[in-house]
Amino acid sequence: MHKENPNPTIHATNKRSLPSQSSKATLLGSAAIHRYHLGGSPSPYNDPASEWEREAVPDDEDLSHRWGSITADERSVALALSAAAYPIASASNYHSSTQSSADSESPKLDILQQAGFALYHPHRIHKQCRAIRYPSFAPSAHAKEVVAEEPKRDAITANEVFQIIRNIQDPEHPLTLEQLNVVRIELVEVVDLKGEIVDGEFPQASGSCRKKFSTVHVQFTPTIPHCSMATLIGLTIRVKLLRSLPSRFKVVVKIESGTHASEHAVNKQLADKERVRAALENEHLLGVVNRCIAGGMQIQ
Amino acid sequence: MSRPPPSTRPTPPSSSSSSSSSSMSTSTGTLVPLATLSPPIPGGSPAWHVAFSIDGRYLAACVGNPDTRVLVWEKRRRRRRRDGGSGASLSRGRGRRPLPGEDATDATKAKKSAEDDVDVVDEDEEGGREWELISTIRDDDDDDDEYGGRRRQNRPGSTSSRRTIRCAAFAPTCMSSLILATASFDGKVVVWERRRRDCYDGRDRDVDDDVDDDDDCEYDEYDDRDVNSFEAITQLEGHESEVKCLTWNATGSLLASCGRDKTIWIWECRLPGTVGGGDGNAARDGDMGGGEGAGEFDCLAVLQGHGGDVKSITFGQSHGQFGDGDEVLYSASYDNTVKVWAEEDGEWYCASTLDDTVHSSTVWCVALSPGGVRMYTGSQDGSIGIWKMRTSAELSRRRGSSSSSSTRGVGGGGGGSWDCVGRLSDSHSGYPVMSIDCAPSRAGHGRVASCGGDDRINVYREEVVNVGGTIMSSSSDAPKFALEAVAVDAHDGDVNCVRWHPLDGTCLASCGDDGAVRLWRYRR
Numbered sequence: 001m002h003k004e005n006p007n008p009t010i011h012a013t014n015k016r017s018l019p020s021q022s023s024k025a026t027l028l029g030s031a032a033i034h035r036y037h038l039g040g041s042p043s044p045y046n047d048p049a050s051e052w053e054r055e056a057v058p059d060d061e062d063l064s065h066r067w068g069s070i071t072a073d074e075r076s077v078a079l080a081l082s083a084a085a086y087p088i089a090s091a092s093n094y095h096s097s098t099q100s101s102a103d104s105e106s107p108k109l110d111i112l113q114q115a116g117f118a119l120y121h122p123h124r125i126h127k128q129c130r131a132i133r134y135p136s137f138a139p140s141a142h143a144k145e146v147v148a149e150e151p152k153r154d155a156i157t158a159n160e161v162f163q164i165i166r167n168i169q170d171p172e173h174p175l176t177l178e179q180l181n182v183v184r185i186e187l188v189e190v191v192d193l194k195g196e197i198v199d200g201e202f203p204q205a206s207g208s209c210r211k212k213f214s215t216v217h218v219q220f221t222p223t224i225p226h227c228s229m230a231t232l233i234g235l236t237i238r239v240k241l242l243r244s245l246p247s248r249f250k251v252v253v254k255i256e257s258g259t260h261a262s263e264h265a266v267n268k269q270l271a272d273k274e275r276v277r278a279a280l281e282n283e284h285l286l287g288v289v290n291r292c293i294a295g296g297m298q299i300q
Numbered sequence: 301m302s303r304p305p306p307s308t309r310p311t312p313p314s315s316s317s318s319s320s321s322s323s324m325s326t327s328t329g330t331l332v333p334l335a336t337l338s339p340p341i342p343g344g345s346p347a348w349h350v351a352f353s354i355d356g357r358y359l360a361a362c363v364g365n366p367d368t369r370v371l372v373w374e375k376r377r378r379r380r381r382r383d384g385g386s387g388a389s390l391s392r393g394r395g396r397r398p399l400p401g402e403d404a405t406d407a408t409k410a411k412k413s414a415e416d417d418v419d420v421v422d423e424d425e426e427g428g429r430e431w432e433l434i435s436t437i438r439d440d441d442d443d444d445d446e447y448g449g450r451r452r453q454n455r456p457g458s459t460s461s462r463r464t465i466r467c468a469a470f471a472p473t474c475m476s477s478l479i480l481a482t483a484s485f486d487g488k489v490v491v492w493e494r495r496r497r498d499c500y501d502g503r504d505r506d507v508d509d510d511v512d513d514d515d516d517c518e519y520d521e522y523d524d525r526d527v528n529s530f531e532a533i534t535q536l537e538g539h540e541s542e543v544k545c546l547t548w549n550a551t552g553s554l555l556a557s558c559g560r561d562k563t564i565w566i567w568e569c570r571l572p573g574t575v576g577g578g579d580g581n582a583a584r585d586g587d588m589g590g591g592e593g594a595g596e597f598d599c600l601a602v603l604q605g606h607g608g609d610v611k612s613i614t615f616g617q618s619h620g621q622f623g624d625g626d627e628v629l630y631s632a633s634y635d636n637t638v639k640v641w642a643e644e645d646g647e648w649y650c651a652s653t654l655d656d657t658v659h660s661s662t663v664w665c666v667a668l669s670p671g672g673v674r675m676y677t678g679s680q681d682g683s684i685g686i687w688k689m690r691t692s693a694e695l696s697r698r699r700g701s702s703s704s705s706s707t708r709g710v711g712g713g714g715g716g717s718w719d720c721v722g723r724l725s726d727s728h729s730g731y732p733v734m735s736i737d738c739a740p741s742r743a744g745h746g747r748v749a750s751c752g753g754d755d756r757i758n759v760y761r762e763e764v765v766n767v768g769g770t771i772m773s774s775s776s777d778a779p780k781f782a783l784e785a786v787a788v789d790a791h792d793g794d795v796n797c798v799r800w801h802p803l804d805g806t807c808l809a810s811c812g813d814d815g816a817v818r819l820w821r822y823r824r
């Protein structure tokens with residue numbers, strides 16, 4: 001009988017924890033229930049029917065519905081329940097089992113049946129129980145629950161990023177960058193992903209792995225090609241994005257290609273994190289940037 | 301805050317691993333977190349720079365605006381090795397070190413302690429526990445009433461200074477005095493000296509001359525509390541705007557600073573405990589008042605030539621190829637170039653501007669191999685340039701032996717050049733390479749560590765090519781580098797600086813935009 005149970009350690013713990021129970025066969029099943037948290041209460045035998053009904057798993061159909069696919073754990077439980085319910089049958093031969101099954105029921109069998117457990121005769125379990133008929137190598141239910149608990153979040157969209165920068169005030173005019181057509185939603189590119197490694201080119205060495213990041217690319221269009229405020233506008237956009245976005249984003253702010261005389265120089269300056277940090281320590285410059293950000297909010 | 305929790309090894313946000321890519325069959329090393337000395341603070345100040353002292357016992361990290369400060373950690377000496385059984389069990393693991401017997405002679409003990417002075421290799425996994433925060437230098441601690449007066453005296457105008465401290469560098473001085481130079485975005489270089497009990501005996505007179513009114517202070521300086529505080533001994537002014545990098549030469553006789561104003565300043569230093577820097581007696585017996593006795597700084601040269609911010613500088617050996625001095629200075633700039641500055645008749649001049657087609661954007665960093673003949677440059681364009689120093693003799697050989705007489709090149713001394721012999725064009729996923737450091741010669745493995753805007757730390761190994769029984773590695777004109785170990789997500793943001801421990805080839809320190817300062821264990 002014990003060979004039916006794939007987890008022999010259950011016997012030992014079971015005997016120690018519930019010494020008052022007389023029938024070893026019943027204890028075997030209850031241990032399996034405990035092991036796989038099928039029972040709701042730590043001592044279900046005190047009030048079996050009412051306690052178990054809530055957490056009961058009536059049959060394998062429900063099992064599969066609840067966890068998607070049948071796991072190895074559930075197979076073990078089904079086998080253990082079967083062995084618990086038919087202690088004599090599991091030990092006897094097949095022909096006598098059909099007749100003697102009613103007599104050989106353990107005292108707790110009807111309790112299990114009342115609770116709605118599916119109890120298969122050991123000789124029929126291979127045909128009737130889906131968990132046995134369609135074995136699966138899926139991870140146990142507990143493992144799957146952990147995976148399911150991984151936090152989910154909505155990806156940040158280009159529109160949301162645009163909402164952050166659209167109402168920055170132009171340093172020279174009482175208008176927002178959106179009103180001046182300096183920023184446009186088409187020029188906002190957002191890639192929001194979890195960091196992952198993908199294969200990439202690595203010409204010099206034998207190989208490498210590239211990492212992809214969540215990125216925000218914003219291009220802006222100065223009003224005139226010689227706009228002296230282009231660096232300041234870019235700095236303000238960058239500062240507001242850095243303050244607003246989660247730190248996983250790598251922010252790039254650039255001038256739209258071909259719209260400014262010294263486009264390359266401004267882009268280089270905006271990309272230099274050291275210069276950006278240093279600029280923000282300049283109280284005058286920081287004041288202007290903050291006024292542009294705050295002023296835009298008042299315009300709206 | 302200074303110590304990580306002792307029970308568990310701190311783990312960064314994501315576990316680091318060696319590159320698991322199947323194409324990296326040669327990748328064998330690992331880079332695992334050893335300790336987080338300073339925790340990441342979301343939205344806090346970025347940590348810009350880390351620097352070890354020459355003996356590897358101290359680590360300094362600069363944290364930028366808004367909470368500008370310099371943190372200094374000291375590696376605790378493990379006394380248990382010397383007393384009793386625990387020490388024996390520790391040294392048993394090393395194999396090469398004999399067990400310290402109970403009946404060791406005094407001479408043996410003295411030798412052993414001398415070894416401990418330089419031997420900071422820690423073989424246990426809890427090495428990070430031994431780093432203890434000993435000092436936090438803030439440039440604006442004027443609320444310190446006790447010594448505020450003297451500090452203000454030493455640093456006029458310091459009340460308004462809260463700008464980022466971008467770089468810190470320990471002077472290569474002897475162990476009795478610990479001297480740290482810091483570079484700030486406010487254009488000033490401040491030289492700090494650690495106040496220690498054993499140093500003060502010789503300096504009491506100077507302090508007495510200077511500060512007459514607070515005798516109590518003199519006694520307070522002997523408190524344990526004050527032993528680890530740093531005192532500003534000099535402030536070097538000259539840069540018009542942000543100072544971005546500092547470097548000492550090998551002997552501590554020169555300090556160079558560079559910055560936003562496109563210039564490099566070379567300061568001559570006479571520090572106690574450095575070669576040619578005047579020993580302690582001279583400073584004590586001489587009648588220099590105030591803090592001047594601790595070290596004098598004279599501006600030796602102001603080097604102009606770069607067309608943009610000078611981002612990084614480092615001293616190297618000239619090997620007789622540049623100028624007539626022993627030392628040369630390398631500078632990396634916002635103008636996409638690297639320049640070589642050499643000394644000729646005591647004058648510093650630009651000896652060479654390296655090939656400006658190698659990097660298409662700002663060169664952030666320049667690092668030299670321990671021998672000074674291989675150079676690595678990291679750029680905003682995401683590439684690492686690999687350079688080789690060519691001697692004038694080699695150059696003339698390559699040109700053809702037509703001019704056999706010209707072993708010395710044109711234009712004064714030297715005649716050597718640096719050639720780009722390789723390029724890792726996509727070393728950090730296309731993000732800027734912020735810092736590179738070559739493992740010290742004592743480490744014995746010659747690995748190169750780099751970090752950058754992709755939050756990673758890479759460790760490269762130069763592939764050794766065996767040609768007909770001859771090992772051709774560093775002499776190769778086309779070196780190949782294999783990425784040996786990677787710390788993915790080493791920091792929660794750009795990694796700004798990575799440095800090898802000067803003695804321990806398995807230890808690295810890094811800092812990043814997340815404000816964290818971490819130690820790493822590299823294993824081959």
